[in-house]
Amino acid sequence: MIIALKQGISRAEAEALVASLEKQGVAVDFSEGAAQIVLGLVGDTTAINDEALRANHLVENVIRVQEPYKRANRKFHPADTILEMPGADGKKVSIGGASFAVIAGPCSVESREQITSVARSVKKAGAAFLRGGAFKPRTSPYSFQGMGCQGLDLMLEARKETGLPIVTELMEISQLELFEEVDVIQVGARNMQNFALLKELGRSRKPILLKRGLASTLTELLMAAEYIMAGGNEKIVLCERGIRGFDNFARNTLDLALIPALKRKSHLPVIVDPSHATGLAWMVPAMSKAAIAAGADGLIVEVHNDPEHALCDGEQSITPEVFASLMESLHKYAALEGKSI
Amino acid sequence: MIIALKQGISRAEAEALVASLEKQGVAVDFSEGAAQIVLGLVGDTTAINDEALRANHLVENVIRVQEPYKRANRKFHPADTILEMPGADGKKVSIGGASFAVIAGPCSVESREQITSVARSVKKAGAAFLRGGAFKPRTSPYSFQGMGCQGLDLMLEARKETGLPIVTELMEISQLELFEEVDVIQVGARNMQNFALLKELGRSRKPILLKRGLASTLTELLMAAEYIMAGGNEKIVLCERGIRGFDNFARNTLDLALIPALKRKSHLPVIVDPSHATGLAWMVPAMSKAAIAAGADGLIVEVHNDPEHALCDGEQSITPEVFASLMESLHKYAALEGKSI
């Protein structure tokens, strides 16, 4: 952390500030230039209150050089994090490293027939995980809110039948006990900074799929991961799902440059949700291929057997046929990136 | 709702769609032009699934003419909502209508001395409510997270001493029982679309201060209010607190045009938080005056007796002296708007 003092601040005034900083456990480099005094803080500055510093009448500017996250930081954990779990047909599946993980399924579970049929289709096409919503975050209280516990049971049945591990969204802490059998717990974009929920998930030992908020920065996303990791749960997958933009040709703006940026700053795996990002089924194949080329570790894609009658997000769901054909392309792109699906 | 069908769709195909829409309880105006068929839906379209319609192969475009919110909609509730509750010195205080409500206090409760001293100062200067955070949503898990229950107790003590009703933030459902004595429950920007929380607050009878999310549209804000109102709690105050922008001269972009827009669309009172919006104490007075001139029903302002040592958000807190001087100006602006503080 670098603290530039205002012009005209005396050495004595500055030294009082230095003393108060040293009490907080950091060493301070003192640089007295012709124009102004600059302090360089050395040590663990994550607990330094930079807001109070900015309010200090001696201070002109505070610049954090060090990232505010530790456990999610590649500097302190150079190797890629790889999550591994049992998959279909007695094989292991993993997210991160040399594997490209495809998670597919409907926006929401609607019936036993629907979820089982989609599960079979996506498994056949090569998906490693089944997604499906039981508890749905909907903008309107008058929209279908998901099947709830019954939806969760149907997901588990589909897993039993296909062997695909399941990924589904948790909306509040009290639901946690219902998720005991779930393989990967999803935290939605709107809950990315629901800190009470994140803390609770830090106490869990389940893998967490953490979606980027609609207007969250790279640092905020990693700080949300840090909340979970600070509690002891390091099994986290980050997910870019589009940010709010000014145009409306697609629902959101898919920010693929986030992928190389995250891979450089953090060791956590990063996947992409092209369905929610664009809101348009016909864009999903192009954006899926772009995601893999940009370095993503996987995809979460909406597939529905009858998009025109989907109870939610039909416009963005691709059919099993389109998904199968997309998977064929993805195999070739994964090969170029040295990854296997 | 207007549904424009694709060019070349036959009357028979269109009629099948009309029949399926009529089954959902709406009447359908059928307009067959030279180029395309246009359907106009009449009746309550809030439950019509427009996502599925957009995915329909007959449909080119779906346009909602009617707002998706009902209880928050001024069309169905023309008179301004006014919240009233007991205030200091045996008087009533209200939010909405002809009163301009000023809520002031520190970002977070730090000690008995601090909260009581600030409470006394802001009361003296004319604030009607005391704000203060006991449970704090912080970007970093390593930052001060608030004093919790103890902070809540200190808020109640400060109310006892000054008579000012208190406003404080709820972060998760399980805290609700601790908030029984709280006068106004705040839902923070990051929880604006925490739908589980909103539903629970719909069952409460407490006034709710609902802050706009950092990238939430006017419609999304009103739909969040609608979630609470659909549960039976209509005591809601909306709050503009800055949206995410591309510049960094202030923390966020204060969107004051939202105020007249909300007042036109909804009957709910609207207040402004200039402290979080700008993040800079020296901007707070100018933005407070602009808020009142733009038609706001009140302000929520951070005031701290010692901003340089505040445990959170010191840079944006004004001192009691600045607050007192601001209140003097606000009285004059309120008078021009026909409001009393």
Next chain:
Amino acid sequence: MIIALKQGISRAEAEALVASLEKQGVAVDFSEGAAQIVLGLVGDTTAINDEALRANHLVENVIRVQEPYKRANRKFHPADTILEMPGADGKKVSIGGASFAVIAGPCSVESREQITSVARSVKKAGAAFLRGGAFKPRTSPYSFQGMGCQGLDLMLEARKETGLPIVTELMEISQLELFEEVDVIQVGARNMQNFALLKELGRSRKPILLKRGLASTLTELLMAAEYIMAGGNEKIVLCERGIRGFDNFARNTLDLALIPALKRKSHLPVIVDPSHATGLAWMVPAMSKAAIAAGADGLIVEVHNDPEHALCDGEQSITPEVFASLMESLHKYAALEGKSI
């Protein structure tokens, strides 16, 4: 300018960089901490190429402490700039300082009757300047492009009749000779970074009304002003006219916090265009009052005698009646701010 070197860089490597910086005319404070070396540049750093520094393999981070603008910077020019020119009825009008300047008129000049009638109305209501477009920047090549030279002549006739100095937009350098009689030359938002145009205007001695681009930062706006000022023309009025946002309840997002920020950083006067910012006539009065409360030095407002038949931007134009009533309010707000209209 502060340059943080990467960890592990040796003193010798750093000294070579220091030597190359000193050759560029700045002094360098050298601070060798336990963790990294930090260089503080003292002197005029406006010409230092920070892009090249960022590409340097020794450098971790470059932070500009000093603003990159000089002539527009309040630090080097503490007093407010005030532009003065002859107004109606033999009086002087000014922009900046203790006066609040109201510029009003139609989006585009449509006929002699229209512009003269509007000019008379706005003069009667108290406007100090007449606005009107002769050359119009339109998104579509098929929209009305303005009356061109003939429109300019009609503006001059309206000035002759009312005495109001005129403000009109220049779209390209070759039009400059046609603008000899114009009082204030407007540079539109889309041309804010048309650097060739800005340089040419630096050679002019006319007052320039410089509108902020739709996605321009405060610094970019001041750098655009700096382009003109570097050429020797310091008569500049800055104008906030809304930035691109993610919502569509209004055309753009009016960023009123820019006003106090600009007033702190620069000595140039700042006005607001509530008509283009919101695109909605019914929002113009509220946003005009908010602008004055936020510290603006004036307004540029669209007034049309028949908005329903305006050839451009009818939806955002207020009628002369609404304008007259708005002016009455503005007088009271100006008084509170210690300004006269």
Next chain:
Amino acid sequence: MIIALKQGISRAEAEALVASLEKQGVAVDFSEGAAQIVLGLVGDTTAINDEALRANHLVENVIRVQEPYKRANRKFHPADTILEMPGADGKKVSIGGASFAVIAGPCSVESREQITSVARSVKKAGAAFLRGGAFKPRTSPYSFQGMGCQGLDLMLEARKETGLPIVTELMEISQLELFEEVDVIQVGARNMQNFALLKELGRSRKPILLKRGLASTLTELLMAAEYIMAGGNEKIVLCERGIRGFDNFARNTLDLALIPALKRKSHLPVIVDPSHATGLAWMVPAMSKAAIAAGADGLIVEVHNDPEHALCDGEQSITPEVFASLMESLHKYAALEGKSI
């Protein structure tokens, strides 16, 4: 175009509006529902003034169903536009269709040695075009503004030596005569809505590389192209180069979903500039591969022989070595997309 009238408007009032619309050359479908009257306009509505319609007191809402662009619209020109011109070594090069065009070179021309050396390197690695700036749009008037005419001459020399057609930016109309020998004229992001310049380029017969503005929508980009095409010049290449976003991990937000959206709406070729979009050399390879996977027709990439001493944008320039290695990857990605470099 669909016009929804306000509730309660009578048939007679509506018919007067219909008559005025029919006079403007469109047919009007009249649909009288139980709740409101809806008008559907049939025919060429590009010249209908929807702003005036919105200001009409009878009108609630105006919805454009038809795109406002014609010549750039794929509906009226289904086949891909392919630009072809003489390239190096007596071969033709093309942009659009089955070819993937790589344009490479330094941000700005700095010397004969520099431009010739880079030209040779990028040719050897397989680039089809040479880029280089002679007139540079710089945020600061104190930054290097390009070598001007001399830079243009050096570009032409480099073309003579390598045979690579050259792409360079035009900043104002008066420079047009200097560009007679230039192969492709670039319009920069900041000039995308410099309508005077666009009109002039409509009279030229040179291929135009039109960069998207920092906050321009898909429709605005196509309308900018339409300005040029309306003048008779249909040789246009569109370029996505990053939009302004709220985060700062990269300079801008690269919006790759624009590519499939543009390809669906328009027949014009689309290329991507990963260098300006990210501002970071290390991100260029990942974003280049993602661009091709997303369906782009080419790239424009900054390559500099000595990025640390580049006079502009060194941080985003890749070295000839990195470029050569990137080209090897791109060949494989192009093959997957059925394109040849």
